[in-house]
Amino acid sequence: MPLAVPDVGVLSEDFAADPARWFAQFRDRARVHYEQGIDSYFLSRHEDVRRVLTDHEAFTTETLQVRAEPVMRGPVLAQMTGGEHTAKRSIVVRAFTGRALQDHVRAVRANAAELMAPLLPQGRMDLVNDFGKPLAVRVTLDVLGLDPADRERVAAWNAGISEFITSLALSPERRRHCLDCAEQLEAYLRPVIEQRRRDPGEDLMSQLCAAEFDGIAMSDRDVTALIVNVLVAATEPADKTLALLFKHLIDHPEQMAEVRRDPELLAAAIAETLRLTPPVQLVPRQAEADAAFGGATVPAGATVFCMIGAANRDPEAFIAPDTLDIHRPDLGTARSFTAAAQHMAFGAGLHQCVGAAFARAEIETVAGMLLPLLDRVRHSPGSRYREAGLYTRGPVALPLDFTPVRG
Structure with missing residues (x-):
């Protein structure tokens, strides 16, 4: 049976402008969509995406050897299986749970307060570029134990690495730039790793340097790849998640008012934001054998992209899926940040995101700080909202006006 062809392709300008507009068409008319320009298959139904992400033997992460390993400087967690995956994943998980998570939350609060201090009196800020992006880098460097003075250059290198991983097509010039960023970050990390081996601290990098697998310490290459992975x-x-949360609540003032009255609803608002507008829109896998989806077949060896955004809006999985509803009965806040999540913003199966608990704590902490400080928060007059990205997606900017609250 020939593959159905939707009105737009994934690489088209129309799709890039507003992917959600086309999700229903992909689910209904193109259960398996083939994109000739990149020789890849796209799946958009909830049941199909979950099948791919949870059957790690039939759909492997081999494609990451090309999509990620060149800039990660080695294999990443998602490429590992068996004992190696269990051992190395557990090291990272421990860094984002329990007492370590409580320490990170304190660091999140301190960094958020420092960034917000000069912005608050102005009554205006770009939540993405003035606050969200610098905060994400600050917090991650704290977790890894990297020097705060190196934030700007680490952020620049990280941007190049992220571009390599999240681009479906790269020009030779951009590819070289991304690889250069990876090489410079690796060179920067090398002496830091050597220092942590000699004099370890409490940070995640020290834990990775001290860890062993099968009785053998991880090599510098292994440690570097995991650091870049994190x-x-x-x-x-x-x-992206923080900005999308505020955009949704501003656009739904009745739900914003509920969250302000009852902070316990904030976690539900975050979970619903992740379902409706997941920052990671595509997750790649490789089919190990011919795989049938309805009347169409994905051939062995093919790259398969799971369309997380489309799956999270599948009416077979969620009631009124295109509607923001923080009281949604088919989501479940408690399970939305675990392996039992109905949405797939964190992936699913063996390679589900290891930082889900940290993501919840970070966004909940920051949003919980901002909401009481930003009275009458609204979109800045004259601002034009725009999102960008196919692999990962979020607001390019989010200019906000507000009345500062002292406290």
């Missing part, structure tokens, strides 16, 4: 995973979605 850096990209922790910074890329954080500012």
Whole structure:
């Protein structure tokens, strides 16, 4: 059976301008969509995406050897299986849970307060570029134990690495730039790793340097890859989620008012934001054998992209899926940040995001600080809202006006 062809392609300007506008068409008319320009297949139904993400034997992460490893400088967690995956994942998970998580939350508060101090009296800020992006980098450097003075250059290198991973097509010039960023970050990390091996601290980098697998310490290459893995995973979605949360609440003032009255609803608002507008829109896998989806087949060896945004709006999985509803009965706040989540903003299965609990704590902490300080928060007059990105997606900027509250 031939593959159905939607009115737009994933690489088209129309799709890039507003992917959500086309999600229903992909689910209904193109259960399997083939994108010839990049020789890849796209799946958009909730059941199909969950099947791919949870069957790690039939759909592997081999594609990351090309999409991520060149800039990660080695294999990342999502490429690992078996004992190696369990051991290395547990190290990272411990850094984002329990007492360590409480320490990170304190650091989040301190960084957020420092960034907000000069912005608050102005009654105006760009939540993405003035606050969200710098905060994400600050917090991640704290977790890793990197020098705060290096924030700007680490952020620049990280941007190049993220561009490589999240671009579906790169020009030779941009590819070289991204690889240069990865090489410079690796060179920067090398002496820091050597220092942490000699004199470890409490940070995640020290834990990675001291860790062993099968009785053998991880190599500098292994440690570097995991550090870059954490850096990209922790910074890329954080500012997007915070900005999207505020945009949704501003656009739905009745739900904003509810969250202000009852801060316990903030976690539900974050979970619903992640479902409706997940910052990670595409997750790649490789089919190990021919795989049938309805009447269409994905051939063995093919790259498959799971369309998380489309799956999270599938009416077979969610009631009124295009509507923001912080009281949604089919989401479940408690399970939305765990492996039992109905939405797939954190992925699913073996390679579900290790930082889900940290993401919740970080966004909930920051939003909980900002909401009481920003009275009558609203979109700045004359501002034009625009999102960008296919692989990861979020606001380019979010100019806000507000009445500062002292306290």
